Amino acid sequence: MIEIVAIDTPTLGDRSYLVSDGEVAFVVDPQRDIDRVLDLAQVRGLRVTDVFETHIHNDYVTGGLALAHATGADYHVNAADPVSFERSPVADGDVVEVGSFMRVRALATPGHTFTHLAYVLEAPDRVPAVFTGGSLLYGSTGRPDLLGPAHTGELVKRQYASAHRLAELLPDDAEIYPTHGFGSFCSATQSAADRSTIGREKQVNPVLSQDERAYVDELLAGLDAYPAYYAHMGPANSAGPDAPGVTTPAKAEPGELRSRLEAGEWVVDLRSRTAFAAGHLVGSLNFGIDGSFATYLGWLIPWGTPLSLLGETPEQVTEAQRELLRIGVDHVETAATGAPEDWSGGASLGTFPRARFEELAMVRHHRPVTVLDVRRDLEWARSHIDGALHVPLHELLDRVGEVPAGEVWVHCQAGYRASIAASVLAAAGRRVVAVDDEFDRAARAGLSMVAS
Template sequence: MTVPMEILPIDTPSLGDRSYLVHDGEVAFAVDPQRDIDRMLALLESEGVRLLHVFETHIHNDYVTGGLALARLTGAAYHVNAADEVSFEREPITDGDVIEVGTTMRVQAMATPGHTFTHLSYVLRSSGHVPAVFTGGSLLYGSTGRPDLLGPAHTGELVHAQYSSARKLATELPDETRVYPTHGFGSFCSATPTSGDESTIGREKRINPALTESEKSYVDSLLAGLDVYPAYYAHMAPANAAGPEAPDLSPPRQADPAELRHRIEAGEWVVDLRNRTAFAAGHVAGTLNFGIDGGLATYLGWLLPWGAPLTLLGESPEQVAHAQRELVRIGVDRLAAAATGDIETLAGGHALRSYPTAGFAELAEVRHHRRVTVLDVRRGQEWDEGHIDGAVHIPLHELLDRIGEVPAGEIWVHCKSGYRAAIAASLLDATGHRVVAVDDEYAAAAPVGL
């Protein structure tokens, strides 16, 4: 009789990652759990299974792990590569080690360096089921994990190791093996865009550049395609090596309008979580817009000076709690304060600020009648693929340091879809610029003559 086995993903779409819970109806193991472990605990409870093991594929560069806290809370063994230098007790694991999970599941560690030097993949075998492999930041869907996060001195060695690791997986595992990566669903840890939502080793042999191209072709194209990654990544590996505790998701202290004004005047970051349309229509002067409906953690984590006080404004406590959960995943653990409710009330009697929004068609029309500055805040790779003639290019992640380069006068700011443009518009508005936020898809620019 075939023993049932479930592989349950836990998606974190805002960071482009997946964690996994695997069980046979009685016992379970977890792979690469995110910081907010209550999601994993709730799944364990709903499935009615007991967690025995937690496996880390690598010391993560894009989020703070929940692995240690989850293992301590449940009594599970915490497996981290024996070669990783960490400051906590763990069950060291190395290439070739096999862990029996209950009586039905066998997990074998396989060295797959490339994303990091000590990266491990985990091969799952269970009687009556096709094999599965948890590839972390190694083999992704149609791509591989990027090899440059440990610094340029190591990129050359790691990119060749990544190629070899992908080939190792494809050689040693049968084609029907199901592939379960941690990265590659929008994560900046992916070297190139990924494709698909599920895969097998056989499919990857047909579509993955690491398995279809020569080593030189793969290396050259991957290195040429690497783009920037968020600044907060620099703090993730040290936090994970130190052994992060479970996050504190208790509600932050509430601030009144007077305190909000004091914090803004002191130069602190007070972030409005509402969508960009609502923010543009009316907001507290000096606040910045990082909407909860987009890449809040990625872009706020990228731009916020590390460790700086942060206050959140939301329409409801639930909106603030959502943002708080997003932020603890990248190590922004405690907020200075928060405030919720009607924006006019939060302004404390001061006049709201606003600025217009428009589309590319309106921008094209305006340029026929008066001189305006077009500010493109997309990344360099996006700019190189095509841009509006005469536009000024300052990527969003460089805007704070280069805001003195923004010309005086009317600024029309755009990105690819409007989210980053809204952040940039709020930064410019807070520094006194006259701004119009282009809330439109960049694909609409060329058809109107831009």
Template sequence: MEIVPVDTPSLGDRSYLVHDGEVAFAVDPQRDIDRMLTLLEDRGVRLLGVFETHIHNDYVTGGYALARMTGAAYHVNAEDPVTFERTPIRDGDEVRIGSLRVRALATPGHTFTHLAYAVTAPGEPPAVFTGGSLLFGSTGRPDLLGPAHTGELVHAQYASARRLAAELPDETRVFPTHGFGSFCSATPTSGDESTIGREKRINPALTEDEQSYVNSLLAGLDVFPAYYAHMAPANMAGPDAPDLTPPHRADAAELRKRIDAGEWVVDLRTRTAFAAGHVAGTLNFGIDGGFATYLGWLLPWGTPLTLLGDTPDQVAAAQRELVRIGIDRLEAAATGDVREWAAESELRSFPTACFADLAQVRHHRQVVVLDVRRQSEWDAGHLDDAVHIPLHELLDRLDDVPDGEVWVHCKSGYRAAIAASVLDAAGRRVVAINDDFA
């Protein structure tokens, strides 16, 4: 049995392809299914099954499209009210995929209908695909279905983790979908591989009593991206494979027209390149950071979107990131030199700095210090006299930013660059702190 992880680090998730040399199944495939299709071709195996651990809240699934394209059975919990044909699966059901046995285990907590899949193969240590249930040193968060359900789900999550630990041998290898930087993880995860035995030693759901686990998990929950609200409905409907055809090329006149119309024109270049020179009114979400997470979080859903990048490959990478969260349509794109995107009079720039520069400046003049980190980060420590507006609130709270020159910071500079571009587009005088807060 070979288990091949398919990483999507920008969203903090992993999908898996599992095969015995002849036939295979996939677990929680992402929207861009060409990655799975390439693996199947490279291994020379035939896909017989696709298994969803849950209806995902953080990305659009590729499971429905992958199953239709390959003829594989699409296994989705029988209790999920989906609107497409699927092969229903329930707790205790077992599916044979060649020499592999896949058993469904009800593990509610991340969602009410969450399933884990325990897999055995002759002469191999067992494995379990835990989705958003048991993660490496953590568990999936229980609050994504709304506050009315969080209390019930957090206790269910504890019971599910305990069930996995009780029913599976210690040598069982654990393969979660979430927990590699995903907002679906309740707390930070630890390590890059694990077993049930290791989790019994380190996982709070297995080392703490139930109330202690519940109290600490709920106390640690933070905000999650706004685009999550659109993911489950898309997955319930059975999303098609994405169209990754390159968007048409826009010239400078079209870009200006789109910006003036209130559309979003997003610059994918690095934050230092953007600060050094950019088209007035554009926003900077660098492809080198949490691009899809933060663009999906801030973009008013349905707003027309155009991308600017150094190269067509950079735009293509961004387009792939966006279809994973259901942003399927791009209005246009432009690549190359920033001076080709606008007239000279429409180019803007702003300074970047470090925290030492800020300390020096504050000895000589009054400036506004804007902290755009999340509330939990602010609570853990912040600069004296800083104004706190989390990045995801900034578009609605621009009037709360005091007058004057604004020095904006986050943890490492990526979110500060986004915020600086928003302020710059609003006509504010801004300095982006590109530095490590720690």
């Protein structure tokens, strides 16, 4: 009996897959922390014989080559991809036999990248399953603009053709297993669906239910910014990343942390936004491990900046390191655990208030404050508070000087990005209030809303 196990990485919005017949297994699009795959295989008594990449990934460092080395598996990467490592090249139409009765057929599905492949699993007495990577997703497709604006127009049309190719070649009950679409910025839009088939996507997915012009226009109009660290993922994956190792960072004493901050290094507090606002090492930045930590840290940090981590427990630091390894940040300079009083060396702690939109509405009646919206452009265009200043979070470090002097109330959609922004402003010596609230409550709180 065929078993397909999804290995979720919710903080990056991706899935990998372990597929087995009870004795042997293949893996599709493994993340860099391959211990998750190896543990699953060991528990199930499986031998991993093949690893497949749907494409050279833009949003994480692959574990494919390391997994192949660890298991002796064949590593299948598109023959057209210019990689610098040994692989088992695969091309459109190729069939790989896995075990006694699993057949994996490669289908060219360009659009997310030029060399993107989908893999169709065929086995007796079961409907086909297709591993679609960044092509056909649940209710969406992979975005076509990650290779640069010069290629976007061509890739979006190829994405449309690829989705229709899958729909024409596969039966309606064929199961779809995408890599992206669970929060990844590689997805053009997001969906709450957790499973789907070709037949369902024909009904609900714009790429299959609209004509090409309507699909192209709608998708391109909906594209927004994506994380800056994506620029480093393709080269890393083409070079063949090795297996990561999580080593314990050197312990940082208070004096060293202060010296690192003064030298312009990043000291990142992993605690929740509530804990950070109540007391933190002055100058540190808050990227809580309880949210999209790696996505936003990787997006904002100047690549290569020395990094120190502050956590309540060693386990919190280790979890952060695992997240960072997935995006190619392999080295953490120092770390410290405990409470902010332990990290400050007796110096005063930084604090800032947290508030709801109701409090912002009341405050605006009796004193002038700056309302700073750090959501992305499309979020702002749909609806925003009248009179607010808009600086997307990923631009804030370069645009802090545009934020007027005085009291700043900063908000996002749900509070996580607002806390990051508040920590950036506080580190710059600004007087800030973090709005920790859902944006859909702003209008109900009496704040006037407008759209762009």
